[in-house]
Amino acid sequence: MTTEPHHSAPAPYWSWAGLTEGAWRSTALLPGTIVFSMAFGTIAAQKGLTLTEAVLMNAVVFAGSSQLVAMEVWTNPLTLGSLLSLATITAIVNARFILMGASLRPWLGGLPPWQAYMVLLQNVDANWIVASRYRGEGGSDVSIYLGSGIILWIVWVTAVIPGYLLGAVIKDPSRFGFDMMLPIFFSAMLIPMWRGVKRGIGWGIAGVVALAAWYLIPGYWFIVIGAVVGSIAGGFIDDE
Amino acid sequence: MTSIMNDLATYGPMAGILAMAFATYFTRVIGFWLMGHVPVTVRVRRMLETLPGAIVVATVVPLTAKAGPAGLIAVGITMAVMIARRNEFLAVAVGLTTISLLRYFGL
Numbered sequence: 335m336t337t338e339p340h341h342s343a344p345a346p347y348w349s350w351a352g353l354t355e356g357a358w359r360s361t362a363l364l365p366g367t368i369v370f371s372m373a374f375g376t377i378a379a380q381k382g383l384t385l386t387e388a389v390l391m392n393a394v395v396f397a398g399s400s401q402l403v404a405m406e407v408w409t410n411p412l413t414l415g416s417l418l419s420l421a422t423i424t425a426i427v428n429a430r431f432i433l434m435g436a437s438l439r440p441w442l443g444g445l446p447p448w449q450a451y452m453v454l455l456q457n458v459d460a461n462w463i464v465a466s467r468y469r470g471e472g473g474s475d476v477s478i479y480l481g482s483g484i485i486l487w488i489v490w491v492t493a494v495i496p497g498y499l500l501g502a503v504i505k506d507p508s509r510f511g512f513d514m515m516l517p518i519f520f521s522a523m524l525i526p527m528w529r530g531v532k533r534g535i536g537w538g539i540a541g542v543v544a545l546a547a548w549y550l551i552p553g554y555w556f557i558v559i560g561a562v563v564g565s566i567a568g569g570f571i572d573d574e
Numbered sequence: 575m576t577s578i579m580n581d582l583a584t585y586g587p588m589a590g591i592l593a594m595a596f597a598t599y600f601t602r603v604i605g606f607w608l609m610g611h612v613p614v615t616v617r618v619r620r621m622l623e624t625l626p627g628a629i630v631v632a633t634v635v636p637l638t639a640k641a642g643p644a645g646l647i648a649v650g651i652t653m654a655v656m657i658a659r660r661n662e663f664l665a666v667a668v669g670l671t672t673i674s675l676l677r678y679f680g681l
Contacts, residue, residue: 362666387587394595404594411584417593424597430629431598435605437625443610450606457602459633466626511673514645517637518669520630521649525656527627540628541635548636560632561625568624569617 344474346444356481359464366515367460367486368493369507370398375497377402382410385498392494396458396487399554400427430557433565434462441469445476456483459516463523470527532571540564641673644681648673 371392378388395401404424409416435454442450453476465479507513528534544560551559612618638645652669656662 362663383587387591390588391591391594394591395598397598400594400598404590408590410587412587412590413585414583417585417589420590421593421597424594425601428598428601430633431601432605432608433625433629435602435607436609437605437622437629439606439609440614440619440622442606451603454602454606455599463626463630470626509674509677511648511670511677514637514641514648514673515666515670517634517641517645517649518652518673519662519666520634521638522652522656522662522665522669524627524630524634525653526660527630529623529627533624533627536624537627537631541631544632545635545639548639556636557629557632560635561628564628564632565621565625568628569621571620 343441343469343472346441346474346476348477348480349475350477352475352477353481353484355475356461356464356478356483357485359468359478360460360482360486363460363486363515363519364489366512366519367398367489369510369512370515371490371493372497372500373507374398374401374405375494375499376501377405378494379498379501381405381408383408385495388494388498389491392491393487395424396456396490397424397428397431398458398490400424403427403554427554429554430459430561431457431462433558433561434459437466438462438469441474442476449476453480453483456480456487458483458486460486460519463520467523467526470529533568535571536564536568538564539567642681644673644676647676647681 374392375388378391379385383391391401400423404420407416407419407423412420434457438454442453445453461479461482464482468475468478511518524537540560540563542560543563544556547559548556609622614622634649638649641648648669651672652665655668656665659665
């Protein structure tokens with residue numbers, strides 16, 4: 335089944351200029367990504383991973399919060415049970431990517447499927463928000479999304495090395511607010527994404543439900559629960 | 575049987591990395607795939623239009639609440655700078671500076 339293209343937005347395309355533009359648009363997040371990756375390297379070393387394994391995990395998983403949580407159940411050697419819990423925990427922490435992928439359907443649905451799936455494999459919070467903001471302003475160059483992901487991936491994969499080798503360089507990252515990096519960047523990007531009060535009602539519901547879910551349900555469900563309820567509500571709010 | 579396998583079969587770190595990678599790839603592609611099988615009615619289109627902002631708000635609100643008053647003030651100032659200047663580099667820099675200062679002074 336095909337998806338109807340985003341109304342009035344042009345078909346998706348690729349460009350070299352978009353790669354560098356996408357990389358530029360995620361630079362505000364690079365310091366936070368470096369610190370996060372270094373912190374992960376330190377923890378991976380403490381858990382007994384080799385440097386190669388830590389770098390490889392950053393390269394192929396490329397999803398920081400889920401990697402941190404996975405380290406809590408990591409054992410060496412791994413049993414079948416611990417492999418299953420690793421996969422489950424990783425999928426749960428990254429469940430927000432399911433919604434991010436869904437939100438990109440109207441745009442990337444216009445690509446040949448293999449290109450859409452390839453570019454989705456590098457989805458993280460940061461390049462998704464960069465791409466969503468760009469798309470919200472009417473853009474269609476998928477290279478923005480890819481270029482933003484590539485620069486974050488390079489930094490994520492390399493910064494783990496000094497973190498692994500040197501140990502905790504920055505003793506308490508939260509002192510510099512790096513634990514708030516993502517909410518601060520997200521809240522800034524929300525402003526250009528604003529499309530009026532009618533859309534905002536769904537967002538507000540998402541926030542209230544997510545907050546309630548965070549209080550009531552342990553773990554990482556609050557983003558998915560809040561976002562699903564908020565966007566369903568948004569679907570029932572008529573334009574004009 | 576499963577518990578016996580649990581005890582006997584062990585795997586190296588590479589298996590763990592692959593398990594995590596495939597679990598993550600699954601989350602990255604499945605939402606996009608599913609939406610390709612849902613007819614895009616007007617309601618679904620509105621839902622998809624609300625979804626990016628809903629994800630952002632559902633992420634920001636609990637994480638900010640968790641960070642306490644300092645987090646709330648920092649996010650508020652970040653958004654104010656963004657509204658005034660439309661520059662995310664400036665907004666993020668001011669936001670991080672704000673939370674560092676507030677924490678330095680013990681808030």
